Amino acid sequence: MDCRNDPRFQGIEPFESKIWLSSPTMHGEEQKWVNEAIETNWVSTVGRNIDEIERMTAELIGRKYAVALSSGTAALHLAIKLVGEKLYGQPKVGHGTLEGKKVFASDMTFDATDNPIAYEGGEAVFIDTEYDTWNMDPIALEKAFELYPEVRLIVVAHLYGTPGKMDEIKAIADRHGALIVEDAAESFLGTYKGIQTGCFGEVSIFSWNGNKLITGSSGGMLLTDELEWANKARKWSTQSREDAAWYQHEELGYNYRMSNIIAGIVRGQLPYAKEHKAQKKAIYERYKKGLRDLPVRMNPYREESEPNFWLSCLMIDSHAMCQQVRGEKESLYVTESGKSCPTEILAALTFFHVEGRPIWKPMHMQPIYQMNAFVTKNGNGRAQSNAYIASNRIDVGADIFHRGVCLPSDNKMTEEQQDVVIDIIHRCFE
Ligand SMILES: *Cc1c(COP(=O)(O)O)cnc(C)c1O
Numbered sequence: 503m504d505c506r507n508d509p510r511f512q513g514i515e516p517f518e519s520k521i522w523l524s525s526p527t528m529h530g531e532e533q534k535w536v537n538e539a540i541e542t543n544w545v546s547t548v549g550r551n552i553d554e555i556e557r558m559t560a561e562l563i564g565r566k567y568a569v570a571l572s573s574g575t576a577a578l579h580l581a582i583k584l585v586g587e588k589l590y591g592q593p594k595v596g597h598g599t600l601e602g603k604k605v606f607a608s609d610m611t612f613d614a615t616d617n618p619i620a621y622e623g624g625e626a627v628f629i630d631t632e633y634d635t636w637n638m639d640p641i642a643l644e645k646a647f648e649l650y651p652e653v654r655l656i657v658v659a660h661l662y663g664t665p666g667k668m669d670e671i672k673a674i675a676d677r678h679g680a681l682i683v684e685d686a687a688e689s690f691l692g693t694y695k696g697i698q699t700g701c702f703g704e705v706s707i708f709s710w711n712g713n714k715l716i717t718g719s720s721g722g723m724l725l726t727d728e729l730e731w732a733n734k735a736r737k738w739s740t741q742s743r744e745d746a747a748w749y750q751h752e753e754l755g756y757n758y759r760m761s762n763i764i765a766g767i768v769r770g771q772l773p774y775a776k777e778h779k780a781q782k783k784a785i786y787e788r789y790k791k792g793l794r795d796l797p798v799r800m801n802p803y804r805e806e807s808e809p810n811f812w813l814s815c816l817m818i819d820s821h822a823m824c825q826q827v828r829g830e831k832e833s834l835y836v837t838e839s840g841k842s843c844p845t846e847i848l849a850a851l852t853f854f855h856v857e858g859r860p861i862w863k864p865m866h867m868q869p870i871y872q873m874n875a876f877v878t879k880n881g882n883g884r885a886q887s888n889a890y891i892a893s894n895r896i897d898v899g900a901d902i903f904h905r906g907v908c909l910p911s912d913n914k915m916t917e918e919q920q921d922v923v924i925d926i927i928h929r930c931f932e
Contacts, residue, residue: 503846503849503850503852503853504853505850505853505854510929510930510932511850511853511926511929514854514922514925514926514929515854516853516854516855517854517855517856517919517922518855519855520855520856520857521855521856521857521910521912521915521919521923522857522910522912522914522915523713523813523857523858523859523908523910523911523912524713524714524812524813524911524912524913525712525713525912525914526712526713526717526719527774527778527913527914528767528770528771529770529771529774530770531769531770531771531773531774532766532767532769532770532771533770534766534770535551535765535766535767535769535770536763536766536767536770537766538550538551538766539551539762539763539765539766540763544762545761545762545763546761546762547740547759547760547761547762548762549762549765550762551762551763551765551766551768551769552570552760552762552765554765554769555568555570555723555765555768555769555772556568556569556570556723558769558772559708559723559725559772560725562698562772563698563700563701563725564697564698564701565700565701565706565725565726565727566726566727566728566729566732567725567726567727567728567729567731567732568723568724568725568732569723569724569725569726569732569735569736569739570721570722570723570759570760570765570768571721571722571723571724571735571739571758571759571760572720572721572722572739572757572758572759572760572761572764573709573711573720573721573722573758574614574685574687574707574708574709574710574711574714574721574722574723575614575617575618575709575722576722576739576756576758577707577708577709577722577723577724577758578614578615578618578657578683578685578687578707578722579618579621579622579756579758580705580724580735580738580739580756580758581618581683581703581705581706581707581724581735582599582600582605582618582619582621582622582624582655582657582683583599583618583622583738584704584705584726584731584734584735585655585681585683585704585705586598586599586600586603586622586624586655587599588681588704589654589655589681590603592753593623595754597623598621598622598623598624599622599623599624600619600622600623600624600625600655601622601623601624602623602625603623603624603625603653603654603655604624604625604626604627604650604652604653604875605619605624605625605626605627605653605655605656605657606626606627606629606643606646606650606653606655606656606657606680607619607626607627607628607629607656607657607865608628608629608631608637608638608657608658608659608661608666608685608865609628609629609630609631609638609864609865609866609876609899610631610636610637610661610861610862610864610865610899610902610903611659611661611685611862611865612659612687612688612862613865613868613870614685614687615657615659615685615687616628616657616865616871619657624655625874625875626657626865626871626874627646627650627653627874627875627876627877628864628865628866628871628874628875628876628877628883629642629643629646629877630642630876630877630878630879630883630897630898630899631864631898631899631902632667632879632898633802633898633902634667634802634804635661635664635665635666635667635802635803635804635807636661636662636664636801636802636902637658637659637660637661637664637665637666637667638658638659638666638667638671639878639879639898640667640670640671640674641879642877642878642879643656643671643674643877644674645877645878645879645880645881646877647674647678647680649875649877649881649882650875651678653678653680654678654679654680654681655680655681655682655683656671656675656680656681656682656683657682657683657685658671658682658683658684658685658702658703659684659685659686659687659688660684660685660686660688660689660692660699661688661862662688662801662809662812662813662815662908663688663689663690663692663715663782663809663810663811663812663813664689664692664801664802664803664807664809665689665692665693665694665699665803665807665809666694667804668694668702669695672702681704682702682703682704683703683704683705683706683707684699684700684702684703684705684706684707685706685707686699686700686702686703686706686707686708687707687708687709687711687714687722688709688714688715688810688812688813689809689810689812690708690714690715690716690775690810691715691775691776691779691810692807692808692809692810692812693807693808694806694807695806695807700725701725703725704726705724705725705726705731706724706725706726707722707723707724707725708722708723708725709721709722710722710723710764710767710768710771714812715775715778715779715782715810715812716768716771716772716774716775716778717767717768717771718760718764718765718767718768718771719764719767720764721760721764721765721767721768722760736759737753737755738753738754738755738756738758739756739757739758739759740755740757740758740759741755741756741757742754742755742756743755778913779810779811781913782810782811782812782814782911782913783811785811785814785911785913785915785920786800786809786811786814786911788917788920788924789814789816789909789920789924792920792921792924793816793924793927793928796822796927796928796931797818797819797821797822797931798816798817798818798819798822798927799816799817799819800814800815800816800817801813801814801815801816801817801906811911812911813908813909813911814908814909814911815861815906815907815908815909816906816907816909816927817902817905817906817907818842818843818844818905818906818907819905820905822840822841822842822931823841823842823843823904823905824836824837824838824841824842824843824846825838825843826843826844826845826846826904828845828904830869833845839932840931840932841931842927842930842931843905844860844861844904844905844906844907846930847907847927847930848860848907850926850927850929850930851910851923851926854922854926856910856923856926857910858907858908858909858910859907859908860903860906860907860908861902861903861906861907861908862903863903864899864900864903866883866884866899867899867900867903878896878897878898879896880896883896883897909923909927910923
């Protein structure tokens with residue numbers, strides 16, 4: 503989109519340096535802990551930084567044990583494997599813990615949430631999203647247990663830092679004897695009824711990836727209250743070495759442990775997590791105020807929860823959507839006065855050197871998962887024709903994907919810069 507020749511955008515200049523969706527923010531303290539690791543020669547997967555961030559994270563969140571790993575994805579894999587083994591026993595080498603098993607999974611999330619189910623040979627059944635928090639819909643989850651009463655594992659994510667309806671989900675899980683793995687990768691310091699996310703799974707995880715609330719440049723954390731599980735995760739993550747003089751192996755191992763250098767960055771970041779959250783909240787509030795005269799709403803949350811406001815998003819009211827068609831990799835739209843759509847807003851932001859992003863495309867719409875079941879609050883989502891879904895908004899995930907946009911939420915964005923972003927969005931609707 504070339505906004506130079508579009509009269510709606512006259513008078514706005516592209517930013518000289520790009521405004522990011524969510525980029526790392528270093529404070530200087532990280533350097534100290536990284537240097538200490540190098541100066542003392544503790545640069546491998548053992549060291550003070552690792553011990554400290556495990557202690558600090560467990561204490562901050564209110565869980566007994568935290569295990570530092572190489573990524574949030576690695577943490578999810580081990581979390582799912584731990585619970586899978588508890589439910590179904592240890593598989594033969596070369597077989598997954600979830601082979602032949604169905605697992606209920608968040609549908610509107612990043613694919614890292616659900617891929618580890620497949621790593622372990624399981625089959626994700628995607629549960630539709632609800633409008634109140636953009637997370638797993640408890641009504642659809644209950645429906646899923648009617649269809650698949652044998653399921654014993656639920657993988658739940660908190661999208662964009664907003665906690666899901668955990669009491670409802672937990673009650674359903676308990677009623678059906680199912681266990682929860684919680685993906686809190688995006689919601690570090692988000693709380694639900696005063697309790698930190700990261701406390702709601704049998705095993706839970708955080709990510710310290712570069713775009714999250716705080717970062718180690720990469721890295722992740724596994725949380726549990728079971729000492730045995732924490733020990734197992736540590737062992738599996740370091741190639742499952744047995745306590746012997748030589749390399750002795752009784753179980754399959756992984757190279758998933760965090761390095762003490764990465765842990766040094768995390769250690770320097772942890773004291774700033776609250777500050778980042780406050781900055782993200784201010785960004786969300788400014789969008790909410792700045793966009794309130796437009797036919798859009800912000801990504802919602804309920805009173806009982808306090809998101810970490812990691813990403814601010816908007817969703818356009820149906821009546822204010824111009825025509826937009828998305829294929830697998832490209833999209834088209836037709837400009838219309840008084841209306842807009844995610845594709846147009848994202849094109850305009852890109853022109854002005856601002857990073858936005860479509861809503862995470864739901865897993866049931868991904869080609870890789872097209873054979874997996876999908877359950878809406880009305881039952882089998884695959885059985886409902888597309889036209890039916892579109893006209894009745896039965897497929898909530900598809901609807902939010904169609905009408906939603908992730909807005910730049912970088913904590914280094916100034917108020918003046920954000921005002922320009924808000925102005926650009928207004929002009930899309932002219
Ligand atoms: C980032 C993210 C992950 C993966 O974390 P990595 O550290 O990048 O492996 C998992 N789930 C969600 C919801 C995420 O946003």
